[in-house]
Amino acid sequence: MVDLTEANFNETTKEGRWILDFYAPWCPHCQKLKPILENAHFNIQNEAPQAQLNFGLVDCTVEKELSARFGIQGYPTLKFARKGKVIDYTGGRAVADFVDFAKQFMRPAVxxxxxxxxxxxxxxxxxxxxxxxxxxxxxxxxxxxxxxxxxxxxxxxxxxxxxxxxxxxxxxxxxxxxxxxxxxxxxxxxxxxxxxxxxxxxxxxxxAYPLFNEYDFNNWRALSSDRKAVIAVADPTNNDHKAFLETIKIVAAKFKDAFVFGYFDMTKYHRYISQFRLEEYPGVVVFDVPKDIFYKSERTHKTEQDVSDFLEAVLNDKIEPQGGGSGVGGKLQQIGDNLYWQFKDHPYLFGGMTLLVVLIFALIFFITTSDTDEPEPESKKQK
Missing domain, CATH: 3.40.30.10 (Glutaredoxin)
Known part of the structure; x- marks a missing residue:
């Protein structure tokens, strides 16, 4: 396993295959993953050495330029690199998953x-x-x-x-x-x-992506980097919701050049999806990831025609976008959502980190809004 930095990243990863672990030392999920990666690396060296699969570690608290370069927004984030090209790693995170992942490179790709x-x-x-x-x-x-x-x-x-x-x-x-x-x-x-x-x-x-993706906390922004994301929010175990998702799939074929399509399982991501501000479910919003804005309609879109009309309106700028992360309040909500998913298994740590972030923002707000040049009282000026 190799520690990667801005200085050695390109030269080190230009040969062979690499699993890249973007982590933060304070992150409990990162701490759990590290011994798994170490065991996987050991097993791969013994069971599949021909795969030439290496593991690289990037400390995002130190290597901030590398973190920004690959758009890292949560920890740990895993990516796969080959000959200078990097894409998301979407496989499992158990030792056996990494070993199986390596073994596929011992078979013909085509x-x-x-x-x-x-x-x-x-x-x-x-x-x-x-x-x-x-x-x-x-x-x-x-x-x-x-x-x-x-x-x-x-x-x-x-x-x-x-x-x-x-x-x-x-x-x-x-x-x-x-x-x-x-x-x-x-x-x-x-x-x-x-x-x-x-x-x-x-x-x-x-x-290369399916017309209709299952979004999760880590992948939806990466999938939506070059096109606006159509995000359906539904319970896939509910029959009415399943019918709604099938409708979105049909619409996806018509608009795939303009949008990336997928859904969030509301039973898994009930808090995370609150940022989309839907009043009822199932529902659909359009998110522009680079601009951090989203589009939604006051109407409920359940039919193929309804959804198509909504997307046409977005494309033709007939719907006013809403700022998903603008202003102090928006940034606090975004950071709060990220903290929740990083520390949801550690409620006390989550509470402490949230309080710290709120205090920092309050201090920044106080400093930037306070008037340091206090005017003289009128009575003093008259003298």
Whole structure:
């Protein structure tokens, strides 16, 4: 395990594969995770040394530039790095999970497809599937190496133009690159840019996430970095709520170029979702992560047409955004939410940290609003 700094990060991580642990020494969850990573590292060295999976530690209280560079907002945050590219690690956090994660790199990243049955098995195994029809898959190999860890993305290759006819109803382009995405059945798109590595990687990166994601405390901001986030809030065990989520999935296919879609399970994140200020559930809001603003409507959106109209209104600036984190009050709420999820298993520590933050903000407010140049009394001026 390697301590990473701003000075050594690029050089150290340019070779091999890396699990990156962005942590804070005071964070109890980070303290629990560290021995797990140490045990996982030991087991991987013994069981899967060919995977070349390393572990890097970034102390965010010291390496603030690195923390800001990767948009770290909670601890611990895990990411995966390969050849200078970094994406979110979304796998499990038990020792066995990390070992299994390493072992996948000992298997081919791209499935060679030779029969219709093999194509069907690939389609049924993943929410998002890319299939390359070409002489070889070398042009997408680096991208596949990075993105297959998401678990929801599958990659296939064939040189047979007719192998995809059950899905595209015609012979495939040669060379051709196809995207198949669940919604809730496989629909496809054809790559129509120049057949060059950088262009192809950009297109695949944009389309590599499922049309409809399950959000959690750590991933929703990362998923929404380049598009506004459509956030449905619902109880997936409730039949009416499940029907609402299916409606959002249908709308996602129409607006996927403008928005990222997903939902929060309100039974798990009941306090965290309060920042979206919904009056009733299930509900939907649109959040602009870079600007930290959100959009909601006074109406309840339950039908496909209602949700579509709402999103059109957001795109056409017909709905006034609300400042999710503007002002002292907004910042306090945002910090309070983060503190809650960091220390929810340690209520006394949570209370102490919250009190400290409130006192700091109160002191800043007092200093910035006090008038240090006190005017002379009128009686003194007249003399």
């Amino acid at each position: 499935r060679t497809l030779g029969t219709a049955q093999e194509v069907q098995e690939l389609m049924e195994s993943y929410a998002v599937v890319f299939v390359l029809v070409a002489e070889s898959y070398e042009v997408i190999e680096d991208f596949v190496e990075l993105w297959r860890i998401q678990g929801k993305v599958g990659f296939g290759w064939t040189s047979d133009r007719n192998l995809l006819q059950n899905y595209i109803q015609q012979p495939a382009n040669y060379p051709g690159l196809y995207l198949f995405n669940d919604n809730p059945v496989k629909k496809y798109e054809v790559y129509d840019r120049p057949f060059e590595k950088e262009e192809m990687e950009e297109w695949m990166t944009f389309n």
